[in-house]
Structures are given as C-alpha cells and as structure tokens.
Amino acid sequence: MTSSQQPPDNQHDSPQNDSPMDSFDLIHPVAIDLESIAAGAAQRSHLIDLSPLSLIRVSGDDAQSFLQGQFSNDINMLDKNHCQLHAYCNPKGRTLAIIRLVRKDQGFWMIVPKDISESLIARLKMFVLRAKVDIQLDDEYTLLGTAGEARHDEFGGVSYRVDSVVARHLIIAPSKNIAAHAHGSPLHHCDLWRWLDIRSGIPQVYAQTAGAFIPQTINLELVDGVSFSKGCFPGQEIVARIKYLGKPKQRLVIAKVESSHDIAPGDEIYSAAQSGQKSGLVVDAVKTGNSQFQLSAMVPATMVESGDLMLGSAAGPKLQRIGLPYDINLEQ
Numbered sequence: 001m002t003s004s005q006q007p008p009d010n011q012h013d014s015p016q017n018d019s020p021m022d023s024f025d026l027i028h029p030v031a032i033d034l035e036s037i038a039a040g041a042a043q044r045s046h047l048i049d050l051s052p053l054s055l056i057r058v059s060g061d062d063a064q065s066f067l068q069g070q071f072s073n074d075i076n077m078l079d080k081n082h083c084q085l086h087a088y089c090n091p092k093g094r095t096l097a098i099i100r101l102v103r104k105d106q107g108f109w110m111i112v113p114k115d116i117s118e119s120l121i122a123r124l125k126m127f128v129l130r131a132k133v134d135i136q137l138d139d140e141y142t143l144l145g146t147a148g149e150a151r152h153d154e155f156g157g158v159s160y161r162v163d164s165v166v167a168r169h170l171i172i173a174p175s176k177n178i179a180a181h182a183h184g185s186p187l188h189h190c191d192l193w194r195w196l197d198i199r200s201g202i203p204q205v206y207a208q209t210a211g212a213f214i215p216q217t218i219n220l221e222l223v224d225g226v227s228f229s230k231g232c233f234p235g236q237e238i239v240a241r242i243k244y245l246g247k248p249k250q251r252l253v254i255a256k257v258e259s260s261h262d263i264a265p266g267d268e269i270y271s272a273a274q275s276g277q278k279s280g281l282v283v284d285a286v287k288t289g290n291s292q293f294q295l296s297a298m299v300p301a302t303m304v305e306s307g308d309l310m311l312g313s314a315a316g317p318k319l320q321r322i323g324l325p326y327d328i329n330l331e332q
Contacts, residue, residue, distance in 0.1 A: 019051065027186055027187065027188050027189060034192060034195050034286075034288055037147060037188070037192065038147070038165070038166050038196070038199070040148075041147050041148040041149070041166045041167055043148075044148055045146050045147065045148030045149060045152065046146065046147045046148055046186075046188050046192070047144055047145070047146055047152065047185060047186065047187050047188065048144065048145035048146065048147060048187070048188045048189075048190065048192050048193045049144070049145075049187050049188065049189060049190050050111075050143040050144055050145045050170075050190055050193060051142075051143075051190070052113060052114055052190050053111050053112065053113060053114065053143055053190075054111070054112055054113070054114045054117035054137060055109055055110075055111060055137070055138045055141055055142075055143050055172065056109065056110040056111075056112065056117060056120070056121060056135065056136070056137055056138065057104065057107065057108075057109055057134075057135070057136050057137075057138040058107050058108045058109070058110060058133065058134070058135050059104075059106070059107035059108075059133075059134050060107065060131070060132040060133040060134050061132040062131040062132045062133050063106070063107045063108060063133050064076075064108075065131075066127075066128065066131045066133045067101070067108060068230070068231075068233075069231075069232065069233060070088060070124065070127065070233055070234065071086035071087070071088055071099065071101070071233055072086050072087040072088075072089065072215060072220070072225060072226045072227065072233055072235075072236075072239065073085060073086045073087075073101075073224070073225060073226060073227050073230070074227040074229070074230035075101065075108075076230075077227075078101065078102075078103060079103075080103045081159075081160060081161060082102075082160055082161050082162075082163075083100045083101060083102045083111070083160045083161070083162055083170055084100070084101045084102075084224075085098065085099070085100060085101075085202070085220065085223060085224060085225035086098070086099045086100075086101055086225060087099075087215045087220055087225060087226065087235075088120065088123075088124075088234075089214075089215070089233070089234050089235030089236075089238075089239070090211065090234060090235060091234055091235055092235060092238060093214045093215070093235035093236075093237075093238025093239050093242075094211040094212070094213065094214060094235065095205050095210070095211070095212075095213045095214065095215055095218070095220075096116075096119075096120070096123070096205070096210050096211060097112050097116050097120050097205055097210065098112070098203060098204055098205045098220070098225070099111065099112055099120075100112075100162070100170070102158075102160045102170065102172070104158075104172075109138065109141075109172060111143065111170065113204065113205075113206050113207075115206055115207040116205065116206065116207050116210060117137065119207075119210075121135050121136075121137070139175070140174060140175060141157075141172050141173060141174055141175060142172070142173060142174075142175045142178045143170065143171070143172055144157075144170075144171040144172075144173070144178070145162075145168060145169070145170060145171070145190075145192075145193045146159075146168060146169045146171060147166050147167070147168055147188075147192065147193075147196060148166070148167055149167045152171055155171060155173035155177045155178055156173055156174065156177045157171045157172050157173025157174070157177065158171070158172050158173070159171050160172070163200070163223070163224065164196055164197075164200045164202070165196065165199050165200045165325050166196055166200075168193075168196060191286045191287070194284055194286050195286040195288070195294060197284065197296075198254055198284055198285075198286060198294055198295065198296045199254065199294070199322070199325070200223070200325060201219055201222070201223060201252065201254060201296070201324045201325055201326060202223050203218035203219065203220060203223075203252055203283050203284070203296060204265075204283065204284050206265045206266075206284075208264070208265055208266040209265045209266045209281065209283065212266070212281060212298075213281075213283070213298060214235075214238065214239065214242065214248070215239055216239065216242050216243070216248040216251075217248050217249070217250035217251065217252070217298050218250075218251075218252045218283055218296075218298055219251060219252040219324075219326075219328070221243075222326050222328065223326070226239065228240060228243055247301070247330075247331070248301055249300065249301055250280065250298045250299060250300055250301055251298070251299065251300075251301045251304050251328055251330075252283060252296055252297065252298055252299075252324075253296070253297055253299055253303075253304055253309075253319075253321055253324070254294065254295070254296050254297075254321070254322045254323075254324060255294070255295055255296075255297065255309070255319035255320055255321050255322055256288070256292065256293065256294045256295075256319070256320050256322060257292075257293050257294075257295065257311055257317050257318070257319050257320065258291050258292055258293075258317055259291060259293055259311060259312075259317050260291055261312075262287070263282060263285040263287075263293050263295060263311065264282065264285065265281075265282055265283060265284055265285065266281055266282060267281070267282040267285075267311065267312060268280070268281060268282075268311075268312060268313075269281060269282065269297050269298075269299055269309055269310070269311060269319070270309070270310045270311075270312070270313055270314045270316065271299070271300070271303060271307060271308060271309050271310070272307070272308045272310075272314065273300075273302075273303065273307045273308070274300070276314030277314075279299055279300055279303070279309065280297050280298045280299035280300065280309070281297065281298050282295050282296075282297050282311075283295070283296040283297055283298055284296050294322070295319075297309070297319070301330055302330075304328055304330065305321075
C-alpha cells in the first residue's frame with residue numbers, strides 16, 4: 001500500500017495539546033479489548049474520544065428547511081433525544097459525506113470526520129443563497145461518545161441516543177465543562193467508536209472515499225439513513241431509481257482479516273470470481289489485535305454471502321465474513 005492509502009493522521013492521533021481531552025487518561029487502541037467492552041456494555045459505560053470528528057453548527061430561521069432539501073433523510077422525523085443518519089450526495093447520487101445530525105435548540109449540529117468537514121461546509125454554503133442559514137465549525141463544545149447504558153451527566157451537556165448493536169450515546173458539552181470534570185477519567189480511543197459502527201453495519205465516508213459510494217451500495221437505507229418519501233435532495237433521482245426500478249449492484253459486508261500492513265478506507269478488494277479483478281473498496285477498518293483487523297467493505301451484491309474476497313490484490317489476505325446485524329434482501 002502506498003502512503004496515500006493510509007488513514008488521515010487525524011483519524012488516529014491522540015488529542016492535541018490544550019484540548020479538553022488532555023484532562024483524560026487516554027486508553028490507546030492496543031490496550032482495548034473491543035469484544036469484552038461490547039459484551040460488558042450493559043453493566044458499565046465507557047467514554048470514547050471523538051476528537052477526530054468535527055462538530056458543525058447549523059442555525060438560522062431556515063436551517064431545517066435548508067437541510068431537508070440537502071440531505072437524504074427526513075429531518076421532520078428527528079426528535080431532540082436521538083441522532084439521525086444522512087447521506088449528502090452529489091447530483092449523480094454519489095455520497096460526499098455521511099452525517100450524524102442532532103437538534104440544538106432551534107438549529108442543528110452535524111457530526112462528520114474532520115477530514116471532510118471543511119469541504120462539506122464550503123459546498124453547503126454554495127447553496128444557501130438567500131436562505132437565513134449560518135454554517136460554522138463549533139469550537140465552544142466538545143464531542144464525546146459512550147458505549148453502555150449509564151449516563152454521564154457530570155459534563156453538563158446534552159446526550160443523544162445512537163442506534164447500534166451496543167447502547168451508545170453522543171455527548172455534546174461545553175468544552176470548559178469537559179476539562180473541569182474529566183480529572184484523569186479513562187477515555188477510550190476513537191477506534192472503539194469506529195469498531196462499533198463497523199459491527200453495526202453503519203458506513204462512513206472519509207476524504208479518500210468521498211464520491212465513491214451510492215447510499216444503497218453501503219447499506220445506508222438499511223440503517224435508516226435514507227427516506228424515500230421525504231421529497232427531493234441532490235442525487236435523489238438516482239437513489240430512488242435504484243429502489244424502484246432496479247437493485248444495488250454492490251452491498252456492504254463486514255469481515256475480519258489478518259494483515260501485516262495497516263488498512264485504510266479506500267483500499268481495494270479483489271475477488272477470484274471476477275478473474276482477480278478489483279471488486280470493491282474498504283469502507284472503514286480498525287485494528288483489533290496483532291496483525292488483526294475488522295472492516296466494512298463495499299463488494300458485489302452477488303458476493304455478500306459467499307465467494308473469496310481478498311485485500312489489496314488477487315493474492316492478498318482473504319477476508320472472513322462476519323454476519324451483519326440486519327438482513328439484506330438481494331432481490332431488491
């Protein structure tokens with residue numbers, strides 16, 4: 001793999017100096033037993049560092065109507081206690097960003113990977129025109145994640161439930177509160193959050209995969225990220241045509257693989273069934289042990305259940321599928 005295929009630095013770095021996160025005791029990924037944490041989430045809640053994600057504030061009288069016309073899900077169905085998945089697509093139906101959206105007073109917060117936040121803000125601002133909408137990075141608040149049922153009210157923030165195979169919440173709190181109340185508390189690396197997304201069959205888009213996927217090819221409609229009744233949004237015609245007049249040619253799977261190299265979003269997947277040709281792309285990946293990885297990948301729909309899939313080349317390590325937490329109807 002070339003260096004250009006590696007994850008962006010900010011996807012794996014520790015929090016920067018002078019960050020509210022400096023008040024925590026960060027638990028590095030190599031010290032995280034992901035399976036044990038997931039199994040014990042009902043008894044204990046784990047705080048997770050989400051500093052590789054950006055918090056973007058959308059405010060103004062027209063904020064809701066503007067976002068309703070840009071994103072794939074129905075914002076009118078979003079309540080104040082949950083977060084909602086969305087795709088932001090180009091006119092060809094290609095996904096430029098996957099967004100978690102939550103309500104903030106009369107406006108919203110968008111949560112996306114940092115490496116696409118600036119381009120997302122710039123593109124959205126192109127379409128504001130005369131609408132009363134303001135879109136800005138929000139540095140006054142800090143984003144944390146939790147895995148487990150227990151609440152964390154000590155930060156004086158707002159908690160939003162995240163649909164997942166394990167109970168999860170997003171906590172958004174004033175940055176000064178985070179620093180004041182952390183007191184060396186254990187904080188898990190962001191890879192725990194990414195792994196829970198992978199095991200939940202929830203896709204993500206990073207800078208190196210922006211524009212690579214149509215929502216259905218990464219199962220976004222199967223995790224309630226697309227509304228087919230809300231009305232128009234960029235790329236809606238393509239997305240609707242696949243649903244009503246065809247079926248996706250690719251789908252998302254999750255798998256484990258052994259590799260001596262790091263694995264990054266956008267790395268290529270090959271298959272013997274297609275004469276050793278490129279067949280798909282890694283959507284996200286997390287290291288789970290010594291040379292052990294778990295990943296999500298877009299692959300041919302005909303290979304969701306069977307057929308050899310290899311990482312990096314036709315002679316690369318073979319993926320071992322892990323069952324998705326939801327069903328895929330390959331006839332639709």
